[in-house]
Amino acid sequence: MTFGEVGAMVSLPGRDSLSDADDRTIASRAADGDIRAFEILMRRYGSLMRAYAARIVRPSDADDVVQETFVTAWQDLPDLENPASVRSWLTTIVTRKSIDRLRAARDQDSIDDHDFHDPADGPAETATATSLDEALSLALSTLPEDQRRCWVLREIAGYGYSEIAEQLDLPVSTIRGLLARSRKTLVDEMEAWR
Amino acid sequence: MTDITPEPSNTSPLDETSLDGHTIDELSDYLDRGRLPRDPSIESSAAAQHALAALSRLRAVAPRIIRADAAYFAPKNENWMSRILDQIGVQAHAGRDIPIPYDVPGADLSISEGAVRALVRAAGDDTDGLVVERTQLDGDLETPGAPVEVHVIVSTFADADDARVVPGFRRLVIDTIREHTDLVVTRVTVRVHDSDITDEDLDDDGNLVPR
Numbered sequence: 001m002t003f004g005e006v007g008a009m010v011s012l013p014g015r016d017s018l019s020d021a022d023d024r025t026i027a028s029r030a031a032d033g034d035i036r037a038f039e040i041l042m043r044r045y046g047s048l049m050r051a052y053a054a055r056i057v058r059p060s061d062a063d064d065v066v067q068e069t070f071v072t073a074w075q076d077l078p079d080l081e082n083p084a085s086v087r088s089w090l091t092t093i094v095t096r097k098s099i100d101r102l103r104a105a106r107d108q109d110s111i112d113d114h115d116f117h118d119p120a121d122g123p124a125e126t127a128t129a130t131s132l133d134e135a136l137s138l139a140l141s142t143l144p145e146d147q148r149r150c151w152v153l154r155e156i157a158g159y160g161y162s163e164i165a166e167q168l169d170l171p172v173s174t175i176r177g178l179l180a181r182s183r184k185t186l187v188d189e190m191e192a193w194r
Numbered sequence: 195m196t197d198i199t200p201e202p203s204n205t206s207p208l209d210e211t212s213l214d215g216h217t218i219d220e221l222s223d224y225l226d227r228g229r230l231p232r233d234p235s236i237e238s239s240a241a242a243q244h245a246l247a248a249l250s251r252l253r254a255v256a257p258r259i260i261r262a263d264a265a266y267f268a269p270k271n272e273n274w275m276s277r278i279l280d281q282i283g284v285q286a287h288a289g290r291d292i293p294i295p296y297d298v299p300g301a302d303l304s305i306s307e308g309a310v311r312a313l314v315r316a317a318g319d320d321t322d323g324l325v326v327e328r329t330q331l332d333g334d335l336e337t338p339g340a341p342v343e344v345h346v347i348v349s350t351f352a353d354a355d356d357a358r359v360v361p362g363f364r365r366l367v368i369d370t371i372r373e374h375t376d377l378v379v380t381r382v383t384v385r386v387h388d389s390d391i392t393d394e395d396l397d398d399d400g401n402l403v404p405r
Contacts, residue, residue, distance in 0.1 A: 043275070133261070188206050
């Protein structure tokens with residue numbers, strides 16, 4: 001017999017105040033094994049991670065990527081050196097998981113020999129943007145997926161050109177071309193808001 | 195052919211036919227290098243300057259785009275967290291099994307190390323003025339009677355009186371562990387993170403000395 005669930009039976013008067021705590025405190029608690037602190041972390045960054053994943057993988061795969069991201073995060077949190085930087089740390093994990101998923105899909109695709117080009121289930125093209133940020137978010141949705149992927153890896157994840165080329169299994173010259181086209185589309189959209 | 199399009203012809207600052215021979219790719223690289231070394235042919239071209247400014251602005255708003263996305267991509271139901279919690283529950287950090295001596299033949303009682311650490315955190319939750327961040331049990335937990343040290347890192351609230359709050363918490367940790375386990379705790383260290391404690395409050399090992 002094991003009283004492994006003792007923690008769950010203990011009343012947690014600090015729980016509400018914990019949800020207001022800063023990232024460092026929450027991440028430290030989660031790293032210490034506090035699953036409620038980890039829940040707060042998921043609530044805080046789940047949408048962001050899902051948005052992030054949906055910009056790199058097929059949107060229908062985003063939920064799986066987010067799940068893998070947080071499971072890995074839970075395992076690796078005790079080794080996170082700077083808990084205050086938990087958000088960027090999560091972003092690094094979700095990027096890696098997205099690329100893994102992309103590679104797996106690509107391998108699968110070459111076997112099945114079927115084309116997949118789901119329309120992004122993100123902001124609908126028909127939606128009306130009410131701010132520059134929203135307009136650019138919409139524009140990002142309308143980009144071809146390889147352009148969108150390159151742009152996110154470069155501008156959000158901060159990957160170098162050769163790194164993107166390696167991860168996406170494309171020549172650097174192709175990456176440069178995709179980035180130039182994505183930048184032009186996004187800049188044109190941005191300028192329209194000036 | 196007569197062009198009667200109502201659109202202005204030069205709307206895009208990144209139209210490569212009017213960048214004085216420069217390309218978006220080249221200008222992006224130039225921007226990435228912090229515009230160094232200085233390239234006179236770029237710096238003297240009004241069109242290239244215009245393009246560089248637009249690329250800089252795009253770079254500046256990039257993080258905001260993903261944040262705007264997050265609203266659209268918010269998980270559509272609440273199940274997503276429970277699916278993850280179900281999965282990690284199996285591999286929760288239970289740690290070592292700490293035996294509980296019990297006077298019935300064949301009975302094999304234990305409490306997990308993770309559960310004891312949760313008790314220490316709960317003691318912090320019961321204490322006004324501080325939050326427990328990290329806990330650690332050092333020693334041979336699996337051998338009854340072996341000496342065990344408890345190390346705790348806490349942060350205290352700005353308006354908390356550390357000299358009063360921390361010793362009270364330390365006492366509560368000792369009592370809680372004694373109540374729930376038979377561990378022989380020889381030392382409890384509470385380290386206060388982000389707090390102003392003077393040296394005279396601490397002994398050589400960082401223990402807060404009750405006054």
